[in-house]
Amino acid sequence: MLQSDARQHGIQRRTGIVKQFVGMRPGTKLFLLSAPFLLLVFIFSYLPLYGWIYAFFEYRAGLKIFETKFIGFKYFLSLVNNPVTASEIVRVLRNTFVMSFLGILTSWMPVAFAIFLSEMRSKKIRGIIQTLSTLPNFISWILVYSVVWSMFSVGDGFLNRLLLTLNLVDTEINFLASTEHVWLTMLGYQIWKGLGWSAIMYLAAITSIDQEQYEAATVDGAGRFRCIWHITVPGLMPTYFVLLLLSIANFINNGMEQYFVFQNPMNKAFIEVLDLYVYNKGMIGNNIPYATVVSMLKSIVSIVLLFTANKMSKSVRGESIL
Amino acid sequence: MKMRNMRKLLCILLAILMTLSVAACGAAPAAPSASPSASSESAAASETATPEATPATPEPAAEPVTLSVLSLPSNTSGLINNWWAAIVKAKCNVELELQPAGDQGEQKLQALMASGELPDIVVFKNKKQVEDAVKAEMLLNLDDNISKIPNVVKNAGIAMQYYRDSASNGTGKAFAVPNGVGPGEVGEELNWGPFLRWDLYKQLGMPKVATLEDYLPLLKKMQDLEPKNKDGQKVYALQLWGDWDSTQMHQATQPSVLAGIDAGDQFGGALPFLQVNLGTGETKSVLAPDSEYIRALKFYYQANQMGLVDPDSLTQRFDAALAKVDQGRVLFGWWPWFTGGFNKPENTEAEPFKGFRPVLTEDYKAFWWGENTVGSSWAYGIGAATKNADAALKFMDFMYSTDGLMEMMNGPKGLTWDVNDKGEPFVTDAGWDIIDNQKELPGGGKLGDGGSVMNSAGLSSATINPEFGQPLGGGFWASSQGRNPTKLMKDWQDTTGFKSTTAMLKSTNSFTITPLAMKLVPTITDDMQALTGQIGDVVKTTSWLMVFAKNEAEFDKLYKDMVAKAEGLGIQQVLDWDTAAWKEAQALSAKYAK
Amino acid sequence: MKKRRNPSETMFQLLNYAVFALFTLACVFPFYYIFINTISDNHLVKTGKILLLPSGIQFSNYLQVFQLRGLGNAAFISVARTVLGTLFTLVGSCFLGYTLSKGEMWQRKFWYRFVIITMYFNAGLIPWYVTMKNLGLTNNFWAYVLPGIVSPFFLILFKTYVESIPASLEESAQLDGAGYMVRFVRIVLPLATPIIATIAVFASVGQWNSFLDTVFLMRQSKFFTLQYVLYQYLNEVNAVAATLRNSPTAQHLDPSKLLSPASIRMTISMVVVLPILFVYPFFQRFFVKGIMIGAVKG
Secondary structure (H helix, E strand, C coil), X not given: CHHHHHHHXXXXXXXHHHHHCCCCCHHHHHXXXXXXXXXHHHHHHHHHHHXXXXXXXXXXXXXXXXXXXXXXXXXXXXXXXXXXXXXXXXXXXXXXXXXXXXXXXXXXXXXHHHHHHXXXXXXXXXXXXXXXXXXHHHCCHHHHHHHHHHHHCCCCCHHHHHHHHCCCCCCCCCHHHCCCCHHHHHHHHHHHHHHHHHHHHHHHHHCCCCHXXXXXXXXXXXXXXXXXXXXXXXXXXXXXXXXXXXXXXXXXXXXXXXXXXXCCCCCHHHHCCHHHHHHHCCCCCCXXXXXXXXXXXXXXXXHHHHHXXXXXXXXXXXXXXX | CCCCCHXXXXXXXXXXXXXXXXXCCCCHHHHHHHHHHXXXXXXXXXXXXXXXXXXXXXXXXXXXXEEEEEECCCCCCEECCCHHHHXXXXXXXXXXXXXXXXXXXXXXXXXXXXXXXXXXXXXXXXXXXXXXXXXXXXXXXXXXXXXXXXXXXXXXXXXXXXXXXXXXCCCCCCCEEECCEEXXXXXXXXXXXXXXXXXXXXXXXXXXXXXXXXXXXXXXXXXXXXXXXXXXXXXXXXXXXXXXXXXXXXHHHCHXXXXXXXXXXXXXXXXXXXXXXXXXXXXXXXXXXXXXXXXXXXXXXXXXXXXXECHHHHCCCHHHHHHHHHCCCECEECCHXXXXXXXXXXXXXXXXXXXXXXXXXXXXXXXXXXXXXXXXXXXXXXXXXXXXXXXXXXXXXXXXXXXXXXXXXXXXXXCCEEECCCCCEEECHHHHHHHHCCCXXXXXXXXXXXXXXXXXXXXXXXXXXXXXXXXXXXXXXXHHCCCCCCHHHHHHHHHHCCCCHXXXXXXXXXXXXXXHHHHCCCCCXXXXXXXXHHHHHHHHHHHHXXXXXXXXXHXXXXXXXXXHHHHHHCHHHHHHHHHHHHHHHHHHHCCCXX | CCCCCCHHHHHHHHHHHHHHHHHHHHHHHHHHHXXXXXXXXXXXXXXXXXXXXXXXXXXXXXXXXXCCCCHHHHHHHHHHHHHHHHHHHHHHHHHHHHHCCCCCCCCHHHHHHHHXXXXXXXXXXXXXXXXXXXXXXXXXXXXXXXXXXXXXXXXXXXXXXXXXXXXXXXXXXXXXXXXXXXXXXXXXXXXXXXXXXXXXXXXHXXXXXXXXXXXXXXXXXXXXXXXXXXXXXXXXXXXXXXXXXXXXXXXCCCXXXXXXXXXXXXXXXXXXXXXXXXXXXXXXXXXXXCHHHHHHHC
């Protein structure tokens, strides 16, 4: 939609531009202006991809690649060629999908956070909340764990002591070793940590909405919630959908830091996502071909997901984002 | 890859960026060329500054050579500037610049190797890294320079031969030398226990402990005697933590040491899942029903059933467990440095005193490190691309010299230590002051900051310096023994009638000397390593679940699951490899004996 | 928003404040908890006694950190990379985001995808290092800046924002004969300050917090960043425990160091976060709803 608009404008104004840059089409000019930056992308992101070749060789650092043994798809197959491994992979993928799915289900929360924050009347308080709510983003997961541990641990945990004093329980509970609600708990920590931070982009996006629309709507007698629903929300949708699409592409990349620090033998069956599983197998550090296979597969899956989601967006919303 | 042109490309790119006048970045185009020219300058300067030529050559000779070092064991980086660096500069005319590595050492080494160049000095962390570097022809051939490293030849000759034989890519030349060559380090006190609360043990009338399982009823009684610490916090006899696990539950690999048996961890994972009796050389799978590892799991399981295990164990980390020792909430520990946090003067000198001392079983056979002629798995090498070969060789030789290491371990001679009229080394009063009060030395840094620069030494600290007939490390000197015993220690001495734990064990011959074969296990293959990781993940997780099983039936069921899964993944292949590797190591041990 | 004073409005504001206050409290408390633990008596901290109020206040943890060698230079390098890195990222990502928002750009769709999919590439450490080395970007300050000039994520944010600005604004300038560069600088940038502020916040925090590039690319201490020096310090402490774990018989280690990782980690965390907290409010004044467009149009 936007594209075709812009294209039309371009055609309309061809004559004006020709006056200034004789013989050069605006598209070419734009491309030339962008070329240095595109070159940077090529150098820093595409050039290193030659390393994917390691996936097919028994490569060790320092050796010349063609002097090492060609192994083809050995490491690709090693992911699934053993029944025990295969069943583990199924379990791990289940955890990965659940966590990603929960993440996508709650992706509207930063939008709501930004909308309601900007509805706040006091500019000062708004600023303070905006700053303070980003704090958890800066606390590393390992420190989050030590704080959580001091709240919930068995011996000295704040919660256990409170429950005992109030006579609500007889014996202490090891909350962190619980096998129940592991996914929801992990989601809760994620939201707590990331909500304020992710809302920043939406706070910025809200500012791009034309103020006149609100004034016009108010004159027409629209209330606060109608204004939000009919003006703010549609105004944020472009940003939201782009980010949603990007997160769908990240479906199999949960990262591992959070899960790594929170894992214990009790909750491991539920908490082990793909990234953590690969790490726990202890192979990423030393085995270059294996590590390459994993990151290669992940890249490919992500890009396929990205374009699939883009296609779907096109057929559902009639608008593609890429 | 044709990467040579990339630099040019980048310069052009930056030029375009400039013309766009999008940013006032006048410095940018000059930058990429800055570093190569800087390094070639320093290289040029150092080429002329070989130490041999020092007196003859004019001006640049006095300039010390800066050696670039990648030490995987080290935790420091940048140009080193402390009391030890001053000694190195004076003795070798060398300054050390350590490359950043942190906990990314392995990856950094791989990256440097892939880019085709290693720094002047590399300290490797395992033999496989040396083998790879040799295969890639990135290390200097030491045999071509053998006259420049007389101390290495004299003090670590066998270790060098071992690497000629096994880490030279079939060339039979030495490209690296292992660290830590020399006798095992057994001081007055063992670095292995178990340590129990001695005061409580005495109150209970010192019941006999025949074997491992007898600790349980004893600990139960001790815990009943002291259910809370002085702050009113609950006391648990045993603390476990999971963050030290690699392929097995780390805590469950410890009890077997009592019997002089390695339950799969003391080799540093060299023989995964293989139980080795270091006295007899017998082996079996750690997952066999009568293995020491399963026995240890059962031990912890029973302890948990008796309420002796801190329920935090499942979720706490090592530092939390250690803090609990400090607070007096623990009654048992495997190592002196673990229980040491409680053995501070306010407890050991109190009236009545409190503190941890070893309480050993009657079948005690824990191991002492034996004479190690081939060194540890860490090793020194010199990058083949070095422009400072002579300086690097000189420094390497220094790290294998008894004189050099005595100063590294004990501080500058004449300040922290000296030699008396009888020719015996002793720690001076100033030296004790520096040690006891953690003071800085002139020139900067604490005493320990010398050794921690490279964090590895060519020879073990128990190596005898022929000049004095005494070990290198001050802690082992006759003059340092039995200094200022605490009330706790005096009581232990009076009760047992021995001056030290090692004296007691020597009198009953209750120890196992580790065989040299332990150090000669060949490097694990990539495939076995991969398999080990997969199986280990199952083993360690299930082990924890077994310890915290609700009842015997669950314990047994989990055990069967673990064995079935491990077998399904192919543990037998690993065990077969282990057995062959262990046989090979045993066969080799005669060859490299002293 | 127009001021509306009616009961439901008051209710809404009250409820809104209450919910945000609760959430903010949940965000602040752990941070506060970490802070009081870094300034309380270390012995009390170890016994888990510091929960709501600090006790036995001392600053030895901070003094220890501030005495680290080379901290001053490291802080300078960190500030330099943050400022320069952010500036370069803003220029590169915003400008490319602008040109890629133009329908008339040659092969626009292809180039946009060309940039976006790099977000999902991970070639691995070794090829990355070799590439950087061949570019002369080892032991070179610009290694902190150049790779981040075009960031696909920031580019997307900027492009999406620019596309939501009414096209009529640029059109009038175009009719006056202004070229792309002029329109970008004179019209788009002023209108896009909120998103530029957002990107600046993200980019600068990313620059400020990164340390792995130092580990792999730098050799001389003059290029070490604050984060790296702190990481090394923490690592040194952790390593004592790791050494003991790997060789339980190791001699000559200082077990007193074993006790500190948690409090050191907390202190480091504070040292790193506090500067961010002071800078962030400065960016916030660019987040004011609706003023820009009104001003330009008026």
